[in-house]
Amino acid sequence: DKPPILQCQSGHLVCSNCRPKLTCCPTCRGPLGSIRNLAMEKVANSVLFPCKYASSGCEVTLPHTEKTDHEELCEFRPYSCPCPGASCKWQGSLDAVMPHLMHQHKSITTLQGEDIVFLATDINLPGAVDWV
Numbered sequence: 001d002k003p004p005i006l007q008c009q010s011g012h013l014v015c016s017n018c019r020p021k022l023t024c025c026p027t028c029r030g031p032l033g034s035i036r037n038l039a040m041e042k043v044a045n046s047v048l049f050p051c052k053y054a055s056s057g058c059e060v061t062l063p064h065t066e067k068t069d070h071e072e073l074c075e076f077r078p079y080s081c082p083c084p085g086a087s088c089k090w091q092g093s094l095d096a097v098m099p100h101l102m103h104q105h106k107s108i109t110t111l112q113g114e115d116i117v118f119l120a121t122d123i124n125l126p127g128a129v130d131w132v
Helices: 038-046 064-073 094-104
Strands: 006-008 032-036 118-120 129-131
Touching: 038 064
Parallel strands: none
Antiparallel strands: 006 032, 118 129
16 A cells, blocks of 8 residues: 555565554465565555545545545545534535534524524534634
């Protein structure tokens, strides 16, 4: 997935994400050390990887070095409910936030039949909601 890319004594590859979960090489059952495969790391640096939210509609592909930063801000990532109190565990797409609020939190979005307008910024972060 991302460097460092390690190998067993027989040359079988293991990514840095999988290495901590393994006690031996999954291919040959040989010992896993910390031998880096620099050639494969160079290949990984030249390959474009899809965003992990591709199945939700993101079409971005980028080097592994930029992938994590993009995914933290990707518009296709799941958003948490912006309601104060954090008792609501709902998550969904950005487009689904307003419908969720209007259906599940009617007491917050309306008052005496009038809509309350609010501005939500960084709505996936607790406490980052400004109500107007």
